[in-house]
Amino acid sequence: MKSAVSWSAYGAAQLLPRLIGRRTRGPLFLTNCKAPAGTPTLDVCPETGRARLFYRRAEEIFDENTLLLANPLASPEDIEDTDGWTLHRLRHGALTHDAEDGTSTPMLLARSRYASVRPGVDSVARRVAERGPAARRRR
Structure with a gap:
């Protein structure tokens, strides 16, 4: 059975194999x-x-x-x-990467069980650069 946990490039990903071992269910x-x-x-x-x-x-x-x-x-x-x-950082590493990769807000909300999810500053800046007024003038 494959684990549903994904943590991308966050440093915490280095620790998870040690914490999880071969377990696929239960508390961490x-x-x-x-x-x-x-x-x-x-x-x-x-x-x-x-x-x-x-x-x-x-x-x-x-x-x-x-x-x-x-x-x-x-x-x-x-x-x-x-x-x-922090455990908060550990818990939300995958959500942050998903938000930056363009995962829809409803999907992020469903996965996080929170009422609001915010993408990182870099992803907001990138989005504005790609679709903001200056980008529209270049087209």
């Missing part, structure tokens, strides 16, 4: 122990029986483990004053 960030009885089925990895981490703890762990990747030029003395990547 897991506790170190088995889920207690009564844990909702969607919050339990069907292959390991471990529970989903709370978002705040998953965010802390992800931030700590991406400090060097997010700040490759930081000196060892300065690394403690920097931040790693």
